[in-house]
Amino acid sequence: MPTPLVVGNWKMNPPSIAEAVALAQALRAPLGAVEGVERVVCPPFVALPAVADALAGSPIVLGAQNVHPQPKGAFTGEVSGAMLQGVCSHVIVGHSERRHSLGETDDFVNAKVLAVLGLGMTPVLCVGETLEERDAGEASAVVERQTAAGLAGVEPGDVTKVVLAYEPVWAIGTGRAATPETAQEMIGGIRAHLVRLTDSATAAQVRLLYGGSVNAANAAELAALPDVDGALVGGASLDPDAFVAIARAFATRA
Numbered sequence: 594m595p596t597p598l599v600v601g602n603w604k605m606n607p608p609s610i611a612e613a614v615a616l617a618q619a620l621r622a623p624l625g626a627v628e629g630v631e632r633v634v635c636p637p638f639v640a641l642p643a644v645a646d647a648l649a650g651s652p653i654v655l656g657a658q659n660v661h662p663q664p665k666g667a668f669t670g671e672v673s674g675a676m677l678q679g680v681c682s683h684v685i686v687g688h689s690e691r692r693h694s695l696g697e698t699d700d701f702v703n704a705k706v707l708a709v710l711g712l713g714m715t716p717v718l719c720v721g722e723t724l725e726e727r728d729a730g731e732a733s734a735v736v737e738r739q740t741a742a743g744l745a746g747v748e749p750g751d752v753t754k755v756v757l758a759y760e761p762v763w764a765i766g767t768g769r770a771a772t773p774e775t776a777q778e779m780i781g782g783i784r785a786h787l788v789r790l791t792d793s794a795t796a797a798q799v800r801l802l803y804g805g806s807v808n809a810a811n812a813a814e815l816a817a818l819p820d821v822d823g824a825l826v827g828g829a830s831l832d833p834d835a836f837v838a839i840a841r842a843f844a845t846r847a
């Protein structure tokens with residue numbers, strides 16, 4: 594069983610760099626003390642250097658919320674993987690808020706996965722269906738398509754360097770997490786896809802996260818699921834007590 598992983602996606606929060614530093618400082622001691630789980634926080638780009646300073650020497654590592662696949666060039670407003678090297682170890686790619694609000698395609702997400710891997714960082718590849726797709730009975734097909742497309746061109750030996758996060762769009766920010774049955778069914782489906790892509794021993798080593806309204810109250814039941822190796826947490830990652838409780842729930846998983 595791989596080491597569990599909890600990732601806090603701060604999204605466009607908190608509203609200032611000073612508050613991001615204060616959040617990191619509040620997390621540093623209690624989250625740093627939770628052993629047996631990898632801990633990643635993903636602040637907004639502009640807060641990354643200040644949060645890196647605030648967490649220097651702690652076991653909490655940094656992730657970025659996005660990346661552009663090209664190494665440099667005329668891409669106004671974008672940030673390359675090379676710029677993130679040395680600051681971040683993880684990069685979220687394919688978040689549904691970017692797929693749906695900003696029109697990111699499967700191909701573009703795949704290019705990001707390959708770029709991040711090529712730079713020796715860990716992509717956290719997000720997949721997940723909308724409510725409309727679920728109601729139409731297409732949830733598994735959508736997640737299978739996003740997983741296959743996102744991993745296209747990844748060498749079988751590199752699949753364990755990718756983290757996948759199943760985030761059903763209808764569960765994000767709604768307070769309505771997937772039931773344990775749905776989370777296990779969908780994430781188990783991703784694991785089965787990885788077995789077909791590689792082999793069962795390799796697929797078992799890939800970290801598969803659940804995301805969507807994870808909180809201190811539901812973390813333990815999610816952590817108990819056989820295929821859920823961690824959580825990608827939005828709103829609750831802005832509350833130090835809640836995020837530490839979520840990390841503790843996954844730390845006791847093994």
Ligand code: 13P
Pocket residue numbers: 602688760764765766767768804805806807825826827828829
């Ligand atoms: P919430 O935890 O706020 O539902 O957000 C989930 C998410 O989108 C994490 O990437």
